[in-house]
Amino acid sequence: MNLRKLGEDRLVKLLTGGWKNSVRTLVGVGDDCAVLRGEKAGGSYLFKTDAIVENVHFTAKTPPALVGRKALARALSDIAAMGGEPVAGLVTLGLPPQTSVRWIRSVYRGLTALAQRYEVDLVGGETTQAPVCWINMVLWGKMRGAKPVLRSTAKPGDLLWVTGRLGKTQQRHHLTFLPRLEEGQWLARSGWVTAMMDLSDGLGADLPRLARASRVSYRIEEKSVPRRPGASYFDACQEGEDYELLFTTLPFVAKKLRTKWPFSTRLTCVGEILKRQQPAQGLPSHSGYDHFQQR
């Protein structure tokens, strides 16, 4: 059996199924970030690793500053999905020896500029030889005035929401998106949100993950899903790299949430959470991106 046959979700389950953690780990494998117990009562830290690879997540034609930017922005999106605040980051670069120093400097310039914008300290990293370029970004974050929002805590009856619009991400959006950090932090502090994750592999792959983690089902209203200009419903579910927030709230807060929402970012209720026994409704079948099965 090889990876193409097995697929990513089953691989992760197979590999990490036997992991047993100590009381220091509040949330291990399976959420957007790991959550570790802090020194103070109730305090917790977030911990995330994420990699981008040449010819998978970017190409030789991608402007290098946007490659560096993307490496950090993706990991920030996972911190956002917990409602957290990024603190410090580590960068590992795999590089062929013939890589031009000019290219690498531009990658770092893009990465550093975004780090400054979000006040992330870049505290170290590593360079190693590799046959193609890849960048692994690690973030350490914390929660400020809120508990981390997990993807495993949605309940039947909750409403389903997304930020922004979905689909048509491959032209520019996957390189230039803004991680929804302020939105995620605000949602975590609101106390209305019951579960949250970021959309990186498309609604079609990520919503079923949230549902599995929460042991629930869902109903999506096709018409309500906000799309980028030119995106079909299938695109919006399947393309991935939206880096928007997918979250659930208590059912009675819809009006308050819309009224108090302080951001220009679009906010849309796209469906609801059903009981586990009910059939999932509204997603096109076979949508969403699998890292080993689709390319």
Next chain:
Amino acid sequence: MNLRKLGEDRLVKLLTGGWKNSVRTLVGVGDDCAVLRGEKAGGSYLFKTDAIVENVHFTAKTPPALVGRKALARALSDIAAMGGEPVAGLVTLGLPPQTSVRWIRSVYRGLTALAQRYEVDLVGGETTQAPVCWINMVLWGKMRGAKPVLRSTAKPGDLLWVTGRLGKTQQRHHLTFLPRLEEGQWLARSGWVTAMMDLSDGLGADLPRLARASRVSYRIEEKSVPRRPGASYFDACQEGEDYELLFTTLPFVAKKLRTKWPFSTRLTCVGEILKRQQPAQGLPSHSGYDHFQQR
């Protein structure tokens, strides 16, 4: 200009020279681990990323359990070099789609076994497509009853020490070594150690790094450097992957250190720290491993 011409140390300096960090970062780029301020007064966390790549750090013939073991052991060696204790880890895997699931499971088995031995919680990770296999290991650690020992704090007159023996690492040692965690923690708590790092690129590359970081020079006694059977002095300085501790102590503690040392691990004084103006003595020239210049 490409990487082969520039070399690794100059690349890192070029890329990270402009990084500016907040007060939350106690030690940024340039030591074995980054050091972040903890919540409690005087408390600190360690933060480390490290990658191994197929055909650079292992081959298709390497037993996969030892590949996984090595990925974690290398990062543990960096935690050891600060005198720290590992707490939690993240794993990122880059994998070609045709990789066999059996191979990956063995990699994880080796990694998980070592994690259990050192009580490291594996709390998450990521898998992504890549043209060759690579494993990026991230560790989060803490200090228990000691301050982190840096590589930048050696003083003229200090004695230079190494643990274990050096050289002839490429047959088995680079896959089976034990990270010097207990030794590093003991040394940090002793209060006698003035600077420390781990030997990953060979004494010939790593001692000059310690000297540059501390703004000092050094004298090594060739005869005193402990070697593995069959290793020449050049091998001992040049091969790399020793994963032993290189450290300096106050000059007057040599006898006490030897008497109190509670480990079976060999402990050898190999030289002393000189003033910056004095010429470095005793290392063969052009020794030590550079990731971009030598292969």
